[in-house]
Amino acid sequence: MERTNRKGARRAAAPVVAAWLACCALAACGGSKEKGASQAAQGAGAAPAAAPAATAAVAPSGQQIFQRCAMCHQANGLGVPGSFPPLAGSEWATAANAALPIRVVLHGLQGAVTVKGQKFNGAMPAYGTMQPMSDSDVAAVLTYVRSSWGNAASAVTPAQVAAERSSTASRTTPWAPADLAPLLKSGGR
Numbered sequence: 001m002e003r004t005n006r007k008g009a010r011r012a013a014a015p016v017v018a019a020w021l022a023c024c025a026l027a028a029c030g031g032s033k034e035k036g037a038s039q040a041a042q043g044a045g046a047a048p049a050a051a052p053a054a055t056a057a058v059a060p061s062g063q064q065i066f067q068r069c070a071m072c073h074q075a076n077g078l079g080v081p082g083s084f085p086p087l088a089g090s091e092w093a094t095a096a097n098a099a100l101p102i103r104v105v106l107h108g109l110q111g112a113v114t115v116k117g118q119k120f121n122g123a124m125p126a127y128g129t130m131q132p133m134s135d136s137d138v139a140a141v142l143t144y145v146r147s148s149w150g151n152a153a154s155a156v157t158p159a160q161v162a163a164e165r166s167s168t169a170s171r172t173t174p175w176a177p178a179d180l181a182p183l184l185k186s187g188g189r
Helices: 002-028 033-043 062-068 099-107 135-146 158-167 177-185
Strands: 109-115 118-124
Touching: 062 135, 099 135, 099 158, 099 177, 109 177, 135 158
Parallel strands: none
Antiparallel strands: 109 118
8 A cells, every 4th residue: 555655656746857857957958947847747747837926037146147158168167178268267257347258248259369378269159149138147147257266356237238238239240359359458448
């Protein structure tokens, strides 16, 4: 009898486990946990989940947003030698003029760049325009980068991101390192 109850409990838990796994997979790819749970529950034969009550949206943390960057720059911020530059100790990520990393995230970067004395020649996608991120999301991820792995640069605000987005709105191509080099040397706007 006890054995039957355990089997029944395991069967009842299967849709919950499937929903949890779907949520984890969607969250890792930038999807919605609520949407993932609902789809997983429907796929497991359960009724669709009821719409959540009106609650204040919780903004993702900079660390959560950074997961889309970690494939190249690594979770530890050390990058991939010869391929993707490090963010830990990067003069580009921690520039005194926050416009530099904001512009890189908004419009991307393409060409040879030197970071911590090593040359990298690749391309950074335009996360702020081609893969839209809100001003708050860009500020959160840059604040995370600028304060992680031993970095101690100032926080980035959504207002700073909005100002850079506005002032560079006509840009349709990634930045070249030479275009941004003056910002690397300047302490402010």
